[in-house]
Amino acid sequence: QVDVVESGGGSVQAGVSLKLSCVASGAVDPAHCMAWFRQAPEKQREGIAPETQREGVASIDKDGVTSYADSVKARFIISQDNAKRTLSLEMNALKPDDTAMYYCAVDVWPCSVDPRVVVSAGGYSFNYWGQGTQVTVAS
Numbered sequence: 001q002v003d004v005v006e007s008g009g010g011s012v013q014a015g016v017s018l019k020l021s022c023v024a025s026g027a028v029d030p031a032h033c034m035a036w037f038r039q040a041p042e043k044q045r046e047g048i049a050p051e052t053q054r055e056g057v058a059s060i061d062k063d064g065v066t067s068y069a070d071s072v073k074a075r076f077i078i079s080q081d082n083a084k085r086t087l088s089l090e091m092n093a094l095k096p097d098d099t100a101m102y103y104c105a106v107d108v109w110p111c112s113v114d115p116r117v118v119v120s121a122g123g124y125s126f127n128y129w130g131q132g133t134q135v136t137v138a139s
């Protein structure tokens with residue numbers, strides 16, 4: 001069993017920075033890929049598993065190789081501490097479009113948020129999720 005807990009969300013004005021953190025505890029394999037996903041409530045469709053509707057924001061593998069969604073490139077930075085099994089997401093120059101619930105995922109395959117890689121792999125598989133932390137950006 002792996003427990004995943006996110007923190008650091010909040011309500012901010014556009015243009016500022018915010019840092020999210022995620023701690024994974026329990027039977028965590030250091031080789032697990034970790035990633036951040038987000039879900040805006042207006043994009044939630046009923047009858048469809050919520051995990052499959054979340055947008056990949058950034059991922060990082062055990063070697064530190066990262067992947068970012070085009071919408072956050074050059075603004076967000078993902079990092080991890082393998083020894084502590086913590087994951088961070090530094091979000092800069094926040095925009096109202098970044099408003100969403102942000103989720104930390106552990107043991108993600110493929111370890112990428114590039115849609116071409118995900119489609120080529122036949123979709124995602126996830127093993128562990130946190131409960132999410134809300135980020136609201138006002139204009």
